Amino acid sequence: MKAVVTVMPKPAILDPAGVAAGRAMEHLGLKGVRSVRIGKSIEIEVDGADEKQLHEICHDLLSNPVVEDYKLEILS
Amino acid sequence: MATISKAPTAIKVAVIQFPGSNCDTDCQAALASFPGVTAEIVWHKETSLAGYDAIVLPGGFSYGDYLRCGSIARFSPIMGAVRNAASTGVLVLGICNGFQILCEAGLLPGTLMRNRDLLFRCETLHLRVENNESPFTSVLHQGQVLEIPIAHGEGSYFADAETLKALNENNQVLVRYCDASGNVSAAANPNGSLENIAGICSHGRNVFGLMPHPERVCEPILGGTDGRGIFKSMIEWMATHKSNN
């Protein structure tokens, strides 16, 4: 099974890295930057797991539910 | 007839201050401890480095190390002047975050990645001088073991095989992590750097980047003076080159 997990900071949480990258973009000439948020993409290849298990892994290991949301996409 | 001797002109070093640089005043203090040297903090928004004999990119967390270490600082206005200076042979020293910025800016090959054990690590360790034919290591001897501290979370040097081969063939690896006896061993490698590489210079040998902090060991009260050799080498080189002008 192939899956991609995207982990992003929760919408209301401050993302300092995103803020810094956004300002750098403006300095590089990109006008009108409204928001930049930085997360992680985790690519998984695993034999014999089911979606429920993967969701648990996403919740318990790959994201910090206090400050992050995750999105699990099963590719195959 | 009386001969009038000319007083030696002071050596001027620019220490670049980026938003988030922390070791700028430390570098300034270390350089100023050498007679005849003036070290000035230069704000990253300046665009000229005329009149400076050497440039230091100090340690710290420029732009918080956000995105990738040094990835935003490399676009600072001052970097144009740094690049020009480097191309004319002016000495450029990048320490820790400074090394990371030089790699991101393409002034040195390779990149620095997250420490192998994923933890920030601050401790004094040993470096072996691999080559003393450079403006940064000329007063040291080949094989000399120096005690210099590191303090970083992303210090693992990486370059592809071709680049590594060239670095070794051109004697561009100036310092490697080693044990107290000078053995370059896996156990002595604090961060997973390929071939225990702690610092490299450019092909033209006037740009040097290293992860350890020589400015932290320039006074006996702080635990040692093994950092002075690097600065002394630079100063001697600059004094020779200045008088040739």
Place this chain on the structure above:
Amino acid sequence: MANLPANPSITPELIAKHGLSPEEYEKVLSILGREPSFEELGVFSVMWSEHCSYKNSRPELRKFPTTGPSVLVKAGEENAGVIDIGDGWAVAFKIESHNHPSAVEPFQGAATGVGGIIRDIFTMGARPVFLMDSLRFGSIKGDSEQAKTNRRLFAGVVAGIAHYGNCIGLPTVAGEVYFDDSYNGNPLVNAFCLGILRHEQIARGAAEGIGNPVFYVGAETGRDGLAGAAFASRELTEESKADRPAVQVGDPFREKLLLEACLELLATDCVAGIQDMGAAGLTCSTCETASRGGTGVEIDIQLVPQRAKGQTPYEVLLSESQERMLVIVKKGQEATVKEIFEKWDLPYAEIGKVTDDGMMRVRNGNDVVVNVPARSLADDGPLYSREAAPFTPPAPLDLATVPQTDPLKALPQLLSHPSIASKRWVWRQYDHMVRTGTAVLPGSDAAVFIVREANKILAAATDCNAIYCKLDPSVGSRIAVAECARNLACSGAVPIGVTDNLNFGNPHKPENFYQLRAAVEGISEGCRAFNVPVTGGNVSLYNESPAGAIDPTPTISMVGRIDEVAHITTQAFKQAGDQIFLIGEIGSELGASHYLLAIHGRKEGAPPALVFDKEIAIHHALLGLIRKGFVRSAHDCSEGGLAVTIAESCFGTNFGATVDLGDTQQRPDVVLFNETQGRIVISVSPSDKAAVEAELSKSGVPFRAIGAVTAQADLSITTGASVFAWPVAMLNETFEGAIPSLMES
């Protein structure tokens, strides 16, 4: 003014949800002469909370000695106290807790705790130069869910402190970490910061100058910290819950910029007052500056830089977004502020002005949503004298009930107890060398830091043995002060000031309140004895879970001064052949000891006695020897007793020691592991032995020559007819390996 139509109506349930008692609400009504608006209810609720007002502890805190010839700004006056250190230089320092947030999200809880204390220092006009921290967790041994949680909290807290401190470029130079099951569910994170300034640079948090503009500088305001607040949004839906983060996220890069910008700003003459936005954010800084200035402050919420859309005035007022400051600027100097904040790329806005009517007034455009006398919020909050339960001090430990154990096994066991074991795993994650001033690195009794710009040498230590405090809070708190002073003496320093972090359970429970009162009184006694003022500190209450309260933990941080580089002393033995002296008694008190806890699983017995006169005499004697150049190493006895002390002095060297304690007619385990106070182990050159004996005899303190440092790396201790010996390498490995082996599996 009235409650705006879109707001919830003020009902008894709403009042209760805001944590205000009916009596407190009556007080609000009498202050205002009318019903409060929803925003005003929120403002009173937060300013009169225990966290902001110290309503349960202030009557006790008044007992601290806070004055003295060296005090330039005293406790309670401003954000941090300031002490003179000579030649026109001064230090500002304080310790603060962030316990509850660290239990929720250890990384960010600890990080924002560090951020908060740093702001408290630079808001005084001081450049922060170093940090310390005092951490407590439940046991990290074993495979229970609780132990796993404790390991996660420990790792997260250390990583958070490292993240913030390293990024902002401040060295963390000392600290302590303890592990005890009373902290299960209630980790303690106390963060200390010290900064340096010239006398004339002292900045005040007062809104001076009618008509002066009020500026907001720093990060944009979001909904941080509002999850706990009732009715934070007008429509309380699942969606709006997701909008309210349970934790504040710190941005140390932003704070580095803020720090540099504020210090640059303060160096110009354009600042009339400056205050950081910490707990209760904009609300607290607004009413406190007005109250201190005897003036009023009026601000407009719509002018506040915001990072989330559609925030209500209530949310903006109560937000705890980090890295923000309030600056009262001298009228006409606004351009300077703009120039500096644009240079450092920081958001800023002129949001209001200083008035002459003593009110905290908040507008939302044309509507006035808050109009409250500033003093009533900041200073005239409710105060309570809680009930303290009567306390019977514990009986001394009955030794007959403690089976003898073989010291050969007990010493390694003690050294491997995480509270005693090496904390290198922790401080290796902190950059403890940045700013090139750390003359004594972590791992010795006290940190020693050279402040280059002032040409002064400072020492600092933080201590609290909570087992002593649990068994007898009065004795334990006195010992905390004495132990800090002893650690400073061992580094060659004289104490100059104290800051305290009082960590206790629910103050409504009389037994907990007794602990708070006894601790304050014990600390006060100690500070008077050592002639040091308390410059300020922090109180953290309600540290308890259904299982019970934490052991009372009044953390003491003490700062000292060393006159000359030559006086700087460390704990490690320096040369084979050096003569070892014990200054103090051999001792006998095993009650409340770590030996009793770690080996026998018992937390009982009266803690060791503390006699201030004796203790002070010993410190003076040691400092006298140090100043004469006799002392090669000095290490004080604390947890684990003499055996641990001497072992620790061997670690990090290639040496051992051979020690004979004579015939004390006591059990070997009592001799080796008792925790009698007022004891220091020193080593001196053989050629100075006679002179040292003469000096110590003259001083009248108890002492004895107990042995020598050896080239052979074995530790040998003789007591009576028994000889115990261990290879130092084995002890060192045990000491160094304990925490890494628990954390790195």
